[in-house]
Amino acid sequence: MSFVPALHAEWIKIRTLRPLLGALAAVLVATAAFSALAAADTGDADPLFSVFFGVNFGQIAAIAFGTTAVASEFRGGALRLTLSAVPDRGRWFAAKTTAIALPALAVGLLTGFVTLLVGRAVLGASAPGWAEGVRGAVGCGLHLTLMTLFAAGLAAVLRSAVATLSVLIPFLLIVSFVVGDLSGGAADFLPDRAGQVALHSTWDGTLGPWSGLAVTALWTASALVAGGWSVRRRDA
Amino acid sequence: MTSIDVRDLTKDHGGRRAVDHLTFRVRPGRVTGFLGPNGAGKSTTLRLVLGLDRPTAGTATIGGHPYPRLGEPLRRVGALLDAGAAHGSRTARDHLLALAASNRIPARRVDTVLEETGLAPVARRRVRTYSLGMRQRLGIAAALLGDPEVVLLDEPANGLDPEGIVWIRTLLRRLAAEGRTVLVSSHLMGETAAFADHLLILGRGRLLADTPVREFIHARVRPHVRVRTTDPAALADLLARHGHDASRDEDGTWTVRHARVDDLGRLMSEAGVPVLELSAHEATLEEAYLDLTAAEAEFTAQPQGA
Numbered sequence: 001m002s003f004v005p006a007l008h009a010e011w012i013k014i015r016t017l018r019p020l021l022g023a024l025a026a027v028l029v030a031t032a033a034f035s036a037l038a039a040a041d042t043g044d045a046d047p048l049f050s051v052f053f054g055v056n057f058g059q060i061a062a063i064a065f066g067t068t069a070v071a072s073e074f075r076g077g078a079l080r081l082t083l084s085a086v087p088d089r090g091r092w093f094a095a096k097t098t099a100i101a102l103p104a105l106a107v108g109l110l111t112g113f114v115t116l117l118v119g120r121a122v123l124g125a126s127a128p129g130w131a132e133g134v135r136g137a138v139g140c141g142l143h144l145t146l147m148t149l150f151a152a153g154l155a156a157v158l159r160s161a162v163a164t165l166s167v168l169i170p171f172l173l174i175v176s177f178v179v180g181d182l183s184g185g186a187a188d189f190l191p192d193r194a195g196q197v198a199l200h201s202t203w204d205g206t207l208g209p210w211s212g213l214a215v216t217a218l219w220t221a222s223a224l225v226a227g228g229w230s231v232r233r234r235d236a
Numbered sequence: 237m238t239s240i241d242v243r244d245l246t247k248d249h250g251g252r253r254a255v256d257h258l259t260f261r262v263r264p265g266r267v268t269g270f271l272g273p274n275g276a277g278k279s280t281t282l283r284l285v286l287g288l289d290r291p292t293a294g295t296a297t298i299g300g301h302p303y304p305r306l307g308e309p310l311r312r313v314g315a316l317l318d319a320g321a322a323h324g325s326r327t328a329r330d331h332l333l334a335l336a337a338s339n340r341i342p343a344r345r346v347d348t349v350l351e352e353t354g355l356a357p358v359a360r361r362r363v364r365t366y367s368l369g370m371r372q373r374l375g376i377a378a379a380l381l382g383d384p385e386v387v388l389l390d391e392p393a394n395g396l397d398p399e400g401i402v403w404i405r406t407l408l409r410r411l412a413a414e415g416r417t418v419l420v421s422s423h424l425m426g427e428t429a430a431f432a433d434h435l436l437i438l439g440r441g442r443l444l445a446d447t448p449v450r451e452f453i454h455a456r457v458r459p460h461v462r463v464r465t466t467d468p469a470a471l472a473d474l475l476a477r478h479g480h481d482a483s484r485d486e487d488g489t490w491t492v493r494h495a496r497v498d499d500l501g502r503l504m505s506e507a508g509v510p511v512l513e514l515s516a517h518e519a520t521l522e523e524a525y526l527d528l529t530a531a532e533a534e535f536t537a538q539p540q541g542a
Contacts, residue, residue, distance in 0.1 A: 005337060008337040009337040010334075012330065012334035013323075013326075016326050016330035016331075016334070017323065017326055018325055019325060072323055075320075076320030076321055077317055078320075078323065080286075080318060081318070083287075083288055084287075084303075084309065084310070084313075084315055084317075085309065086338050087287050087303060087304035087309060088304065235283070235288065235290060236283070236288040
């Protein structure tokens with residue numbers, strides 16, 4: 001049995017669940033809207049990050065998407081039906097992850113470029129340049145995709161949307177707004193802080209835009225490996 | 237043809253033995269009823285057969301292969317395990333389309349099974365709006381999706397209305413007549429007796445019986461005759477003279493064991509004993525089952541008080 005039919009099935013499941021489509025739309029709307037609000041009220045903040053500030057809100061919608069897409073399998077015996085159709089659990093989890101990653105990346109990149117255009121319109125003369133802006137837009141797309149998959153992996157370990165979101169949302173809010181602003185060093189290596197370096201014009205930590213995204217990618221890979229391991233090992 | 241073969245299958249759930257050295261074969265062309273009280277291990281056995289749970293020991297194969305080895309398994313085996321498996325926010329049709337895509341089953345099969353299970357008119361409604369009976373029908377539609385030669389249904393009659401129960405009975409009979417292997421778990425005796433040819437009975441994870449339904453009933457429960465009369469003394473005397481094993485219930489009805497209505501009717505007529513009621517009592521699966529499981533039931537009521 002090949003990978004493509006399993007991927008096709010998982011894609012149908014995502015496209016036919018309205019809450020998931022809503023979460024994807026919210027990624028775009030929340031990022032662009034909160035960025036525009038922040039940009040309108042900017043002082044001497046980092047020019048690029050005043051364009052992409054809304055990612056802090058958009059990534060909450062992104063983790064809601066990743067969490068819900070996986071956690072919907074862990075209710076009412078849905079996973080048993082799914083695995084009776086695709087008994088190779090590794091293949092199934094790879095298909096599920098791909099079906100989450102592709103729309104997340106598409107929406108993430110779209111969000112990045114829409115946010116960039118909106119931000120430049122709001123900021124006018126003080127807007128960041130195009131080269132820096134495009135780096136930010138691509139970084140925004142990658143960061144949102146990685147956060148989505150981080151949540152998806154965690155949801156496969158915890159097997160519950162409520163459990164996953166009650167770990168991730170306080171984590172993002174507290175780390176982003178409290179711990180993240182206070183300390184450099186270790187906090188820079190947390191998944192959402194590391195990825196967001198790509199959304200800044202300047203950075204003073206050890207991580208640059210791409211190395212920051214690589215660190216977030218490591219977090220995401222670990223969550224997915226743990227999720228895949230849990231799916232393979234446990235009784236459905 | 238495709239049989240289900242279970243050999244020495246054992247499953248422990250955290251120190252508790254859910255399935256205990258089960259060995260049986262489910263053959264094609266007949267409906268096999270899978271009976272047992274709650275917690276006897278029926279659902280666990282079905283999950284083990286489908287490769288969803290890992291056995292502690294033993295094997296389960298379908299047509300000689302472990303389930304996970306079947307390529308595109310929905311085309312070989314259809315199963316209903318949980319009526320709640322379909323997501324409430326999805327339509328029945330989308331639910332089945334995703335399932336069909338995973339095994340490259342053509343989309344027209346989706347419409348066929350929706351038609352077959354009577355869900356076609358509501359196929360584009362969200363599953364959240366369905367009654368339990370409709371969800372059950374959707375689960376059965378999913379099981380039939382790949383036109384499988386083996387069908388496993390866990391408590392399919394749950395939540396069905398009387399019309400639905402007649403429908404599932406007819407469906408099961410037809411699937412068996414088409415030569416498919418049909419295994420249906422249930423705790424409803426009357427229902428199981430109505431559709432099953434063969435029985436597997438579980439108690440506390442162990443196999444208590446593997447036998448044709450008729451033989452099982454006849455071996456366990458003797459038929460008897462119910463008699464009511466206005467002259468109990470004359471009846472008692474008559475039965476005693478002819479050596480019948482009889483007893484009188486509290487409501488005045490007599491139960492005569494190992495007797496036939498034809499014989500008793502003639503005797504009472506000749507002796508002039510008035511008859512208010514004379515009826516043959518057919519042994520039921522329920523009686524046979526209770527006889528078997530009386531000692532085995534896991535949740536036998538404990539006597540109250542000191």
